[in-house]
Amino acid sequence: MSQTKPKPAPTPEETEALEETIAYLAKRHRVSQAIVREIARKLGSSERTAIEREIARGKSRR
Helix, strand or coil: CCCCCCCCCCCHHHHHHHHHHHHHHHHHHCCCHHHHHHHHHHHCCCCHHHHHHHHHHHHHHC
């Protein structure tokens, strides 16, 4: 049976940097910050390029 270790809680600096990235991407792509947060959560990554690709995919579906 495989056990996974819980991820350590993000530090305040990491949280602040992530919120700045979310605000930047929301403004740049003209979507709400909640949408950007949901995409990041779904991807499991806070990597900016991955989030931007997913936003572009979503916009192309409209």
